[in-house]
Amino acid sequence: MKKILLGLAAAGLGTMLAFSGAYAAEEAHNAAEPTHFPIKKPAELDWTFAGPFGHYDKQQLQRGLKIYKEVCSACHSMNLVPFRSLEELGYTEAQVKAFAAEYEVPDAPNADGEIVNRKAIPADHFPSPYPNAQAAAAANGGAVPPDFSLIAKARAVERGFPLFLADIFTQYQEGGPDYIHALLTGFGETPPEGMQIPEGTHYNPYFIAAKSLAMAQPLQDGQVTYDDGSPQTLAQYSQDISAFLMWAAEPHLEERKKTGFRVMIFLVLFAGLVYVAKRRIWADVEH
Amino acid sequence: MSGGHSSYTPNTGIEKWIDARLPLPRLMYDSFVAYPVPRNLNYAYAFGGILALMLVSQILTGVVLAMHYAADTGLAFTSVEKIMRDVNSGWLLRYLHSNGASMFFLAVYVHIFRGLYYGSYKAPRELLWILGVIILLLMMATAFMGYVLPWGQMSFWGATVITGFFTAFPIIGDPIQQLLLGGFAVDNPTLNRFFSLHYLLPFMIAGVVVLHVWALHVTGQTNPTGIEVKSKTDTVAFTPYATVKDAFGLVLFFILFAYFVFYLPNYMGHPDNYIQADSLKTPAHIVPEWYFLPFYAMLRAITFNIGPINSKLGGVLIMFGSIAILFIVPWLDTSKVRSAVYRPWYKLFFWVFVANAIMLGWLGSRPAEGLYTLFSQVGTAYYFGFFVVLMPLLGLIETPRRLPNSITEAVLAKNKSGGQPAGIAAAPETKG
Numbered sequence: 001m002k003k004i005l006l007g008l009a010a011a012g013l014g015t016m017l018a019f020s021g022a023y024a025a026e027e028a029h030n031a032a033e034p035t036h037f038p039i040k041k042p043a044e045l046d047w048t049f050a051g052p053f054g055h056y057d058k059q060q061l062q063r064g065l066k067i068y069k070e071v072c073s074a075c076h077s078m079n080l081v082p083f084r085s086l087e088e089l090g091y092t093e094a095q096v097k098a099f100a101a102e103y104e105v106p107d108a109p110n111a112d113g114e115i116v117n118r119k120a121i122p123a124d125h126f127p128s129p130y131p132n133a134q135a136a137a138a139a140n141g142g143a144v145p146p147d148f149s150l151i152a153k154a155r156a157v158e159r160g161f162p163l164f165l166a167d168i169f170t171q172y173q174e175g176g177p178d179y180i181h182a183l184l185t186g187f188g189e190t191p192p193e194g195m196q197i198p199e200g201t202h203y204n205p206y207f208i209a210a211k212s213l214a215m216a217q218p219l220q221d222g223q224v225t226y227d228d229g230s231p232q233t234l235a236q237y238s239q240d241i242s243a244f245l246m247w248a249a250e251p252h253l254e255e256r257k258k259t260g261f262r263v264m265i266f267l268v269l270f271a272g273l274v275y276v277a278k279r280r281i282w283a284d285v286e287h
Numbered sequence: 288m289s290g291g292h293s294s295y296t297p298n299t300g301i302e303k304w305i306d307a308r309l310p311l312p313r314l315m316y317d318s319f320v321a322y323p324v325p326r327n328l329n330y331a332y333a334f335g336g337i338l339a340l341m342l343v344s345q346i347l348t349g350v351v352l353a354m355h356y357a358a359d360t361g362l363a364f365t366s367v368e369k370i371m372r373d374v375n376s377g378w379l380l381r382y383l384h385s386n387g388a389s390m391f392f393l394a395v396y397v398h399i400f401r402g403l404y405y406g407s408y409k410a411p412r413e414l415l416w417i418l419g420v421i422i423l424l425l426m427m428a429t430a431f432m433g434y435v436l437p438w439g440q441m442s443f444w445g446a447t448v449i450t451g452f453f454t455a456f457p458i459i460g461d462p463i464q465q466l467l468l469g470g471f472a473v474d475n476p477t478l479n480r481f482f483s484l485h486y487l488l489p490f491m492i493a494g495v496v497v498l499h500v501w502a503l504h505v506t507g508q509t510n511p512t513g514i515e516v517k518s519k520t521d522t523v524a525f526t527p528y529a530t531v532k533d534a535f536g537l538v539l540f541f542i543l544f545a546y547f548v549f550y551l552p553n554y555m556g557h558p559d560n561y562i563q564a565d566s567l568k569t570p571a572h573i574v575p576e577w578y579f580l581p582f583y584a585m586l587r588a589i590t591f592n593i594g595p596i597n598s599k600l601g602g603v604l605i606m607f608g609s610i611a612i613l614f615i616v617p618w619l620d621t622s623k624v625r626s627a628v629y630r631p632w633y634k635l636f637f638w639v640f641v642a643n644a645i646m647l648g649w650l651g652s653r654p655a656e657g658l659y660t661l662f663s664q665v666g667t668a669y670y671f672g673f674f675v676v677l678m679p680l681l682g683l684i685e686t687p688r689r690l691p692n693s694i695t696e697a698v699l700a701k702n703k704s705g706g707q708p709a710g711i712a713a714a715p716e717t718k719g
Contacts, residue, residue: 052550080368146562150368153553154561161649171550176558209571249561252371252378259379260549267545271538278531285523286702287326 032194039205041157042182045239047174049246052261055254056247058090059228064244065089067224067237072148075140075215077128080149081248084122088251096122103127141200143214152176152242152249155208176249177242182206184238187217294321318504323522324529325510327698331405332508333536334398339496340537341391346489348384356436358482360475363438364563382552388430389555390544392578395423403616404637406625407509413617415502420613422495427579427610429488432481434576435473439560444573446473446481452586455600472566512697513625514690521694572654580651581644582606585670587655588663605667612674619674621682629688633681640673 048057065086068078083100087093103120105127110116120127130136136144146154156175159167166172186206197203201212219237226232230240246253295316297303306313355374357366370377399419402408408416431449435442450473453463469476507516516522523529547554555577559570575583589602596604612619627634647666653659691697 080365080372085372150561154558156558167554168551173551173553256378256382256549256552260545263545263549264542267538267542271535271542274531274535274538278535281527281531285326285528286698287328287523 031192034211037210038157038182038208039211040182040186042175042178042206044172044174044178045181047177047243047246049243049253050174051171052257054257057243059230060240060243061089061247062091063226063228063230063240064242064247066226067219067241068148068244070224071218072241073126073129075129075136075145076148077130077145078126078148078248079128080125080147082123082125083120085251086122088247093122100124141214145215148245148248150249152180152245154249155179157208174246177246179206179208180242180245181238183208184217184219184241185234293317318500318525319530320524320526322504322525323516323519324508324525325516325521325694326523326528327510327512327694328508328529328532329511330532330536331397331401332510333533333540334394334401335503336533337394337537337540338391338398341387341394342489342492342496345384345387345391346493348380348387349486349489351380352384353486356482358436358479360438360478360564363436363478367437379548382548386544386547386552386555388433389547389576389578390540391426392430394540395426396578399423399613400641403640404627404634405509405511406513406620406622406627408617409620409622409625410617412502412506412509415499415506416617417614418495418499418502420610422492422499423613424610425488425492425495429485429492430576430578432485432488435478435481436485437560438478438564440562440564440568440570441557441560441573443473443564443566444570445575446477448573449575450477452603452606455597455603457600509625510694511626511628512691512694513629514692514694514697517693518695574652577648577652580649581647581670582609582651584647584651584663585609585667587651588660588667590655590660590664605671609670612671616674616678619678621679622685622687623682624687624690629690630681630685631688632685633677636673636677636681639669643669643673 048055048060068076083096083103086096086099091099100120100122103124103126104117105120105124106115107118108115128136130139133144153176157179158164159172159175183204183206186204187202189203189205191197191203191211195203195211197212201210201214202216203212205211207213219234219241221234222232224232224237230236250256293313293316295306295313297306297312302312305311352370355366355370355377357363367381370381372378374380402416402419431445435446450464450467453467454460456463465471467477467480468474469480510516557574557576574580583606586602586606589598589605591601592598593601622630622633624630627637643666647663647670650659650663650666655663691700
């Protein structure tokens, strides 16, 4: 078995090495008219929720929520997230109730069969800024702003060899937040000479699907006022909203990692016991 | 080997009462306690047990997931997210199930490679091997349809691409595709029938597993030497010896499984599958799950027409052929020696085959262009060449190393060889 594993590892590594050259060749592209996106890979940031003991920073999530509410939610829905889950950000039940009441959602038909709006309650989800996808597209030059509920898990830049192997050991799962942060801070760079930017789009070398996107730079320094004294800079905003979106996409992350630690401890101890039992049972049999 | 008489003796009254009416305890005792297994099995032989447990795990998590899942194009995506967010431990069930599929395939590939290495498919175990290939096929169908159920972008477009393969066949192709889809494109009927079949097939797998284990218990297990069991000293009782060894391998495997579930739950998945299916937006690269990538690479390697067969049909035939060829492996291998341990050339080409399979997997994840296509073609040629040319040829021209007389002799020789001169090891009772 040891031989088989060693053989497997050697075989895998050999082929991977042989092909990393081909991979690099593929990555090389014309600076003015690139064919592979994103043009630049996102930087890896330090996130509190990374690694085996990762946890969300509630203060940061609250700041992120403020950014979502004041900036992003003008165009981006977050359909899958109910107000009640905001208690996980450290708010009290009353605070969540008050927060929800700031939104209006369509009520069930009344006795006359009319649908009127009512104040949202904690059981409601964040309402969409547009009544339907067509309205969203019409208001945004044909591009529907994506829903934000899962965006932090639905975007990740391909890691490539050998990083994707190293990720198994470093437990890198933060491609989504890294990407969002890179995108938000990546506006304002000047495109390389000779590059044609389509009308109504904005160059961003970190955009995953093309050289430019329909959204203009959404966040600027000083745009959102923080109550906790954190720096009101684009870099800080971008980190906070990315962390918040990671929470929105994976609300049970902390519970998952905590459970995982207990499971791992159990399994390792159990493996030890079974191994001792195995040694004992096989002690008098040559094999 | 096990066809002989039973060593089960009912002791208590109730055991005797049951044994006279339905000897199920006797069957269990003879199959999983007294059943003799070769004493020299290594941990590569633990994967059969691991696979049985993975099947159980997938069925258990799957049954609970099905209680919360809605097979409707308008509801499927949100119902899965509801499981992830609102169902008690739903995130755990769902990650266990999705990562469990990957672990299932990891284990089955090791299991198959082990069979190829030690020649487990050779007579008299041909049917055992063929049943295993049938299980692999059923697993592939189950996994493919399961991947469609969350109704993400990769679900939808993967289903579109894979069902599209069938249109490559002349005349019968289009009707087959329409039967699979329940219409002309992937839509609600497709999702419904895939859900139904995804629930059905695992139980068919379980049925074939019973036959697989039955066939195994008739012929007995192979072992790293490839020599058949000759005497009682060659074997040990399944319980406690194999049970505890398999249990240790199983716990180690579960550590790996848990590591992915709790720390890297989305590592094996594709980010696009967290975007709801949209029939108007095609993803930049449509890639299947990692366990299908080698076959996907072979499909795309055929970029040329061969006579009346166009490149599309050629690719599909190659892809189906890459599994179909496994059915005749027992008759392709002409070697008189079973295990690669005693076959230096086969051993070398076997490891090249493994490396080639990994390379094809990586190529399957790359876009089909330039050098990648060329490498895929080379890899495909080796994949088939290994079975069609090397297997028959090596058996005829290779000079195998000297085989020990028995399993016991091999075991004792191995344990004595550290320090003491070899060759004095044979156990006296196995001579002659």
